[in-house]
Amino acid sequence: MTIKNRLAVELPGLNMKNPIMNSSGAVYFGLDESYDIEKAGALVTKTVTLAERSGNPQPWTVELPGGLLNSVGLANPGIHNVLKKFLPAIKAKYGDELPVMVSIAGETVDEYVTLTQLLTDTQYLTAIEVNLSCPNVDRGGMAFGVSAESASEVIAAVRQVTNLPIYAKLSPNVTDIKPIAKAVEAAGANGIVLINTVIGMSLDLHKRQPKLARGTGGLSGKAIHPIAVRLVYEAAQTVSIPIIGVGGIETVADALELMMAGASAVQVGAALTYNTHVMSNIIEAIPGALDNYHFDTIQELTRTFK
Incomplete structure (x- = not known):
């Protein structure tokens, strides 16, 4: 069996040569x-909103012993610039060799629908990641992803306007992930991305104020990996659609652990801030790891912990 066949993973809209993406x-x-990026199984874009956003006041990030605390605020060039400039550039650079999943976020259901419609009308992507961690302005600012009702409302609305595969990116900042995972599956999601960042805060003892301008931020990195493993496992026991695991992946062992818990593929985030080659390093290490743990293919590993 070739290395290519051992590492290949096929998910809705993501025909991947290996299970690693950003x-x-x-x-x-x-x-x-x-x-x-060309070595990865797929490319996930920056989260895109309808209007261009400059993000929260600086500083955006704080490095902590166990990870990275950030409050970027979804800074992005806006959907029209993405459609005109960035997606054509991605297509020109990678052609059809790399599946592309565009991440979207809105403050209302209608914004998610409009973003989906605009993206569906192009030929530049193969899947949509629906980031449900945005504040729902119609309901007092509560994030869409913290309740089964609001999460499924977004996914159902998006499902109505596109034939593209959609992946619901869920928040770890909930009491129980299982009803939310079940709800987005019932609403038409083709897959789940889990987890997003964990809400945290860090204080400057000298200034007696938060280190982030906004106060709280999202914690990513090694510290949240055990949380990701638990939530991926719980979701995998609840839904039949594929799960893409994310959270604190720095090594091939981290990636395989999330896959054993229930993920079919994984995303690497914070580790890329200090090692730009971490994805390719993990990909190169997978064949040896499969041999070590006695698996013929990477797909055999998914959900092997029951």
């Missing part, structure tokens, strides 16, 4: 040569 925001739009 997480949204980690490589912006994937046009920087330093991240070895």
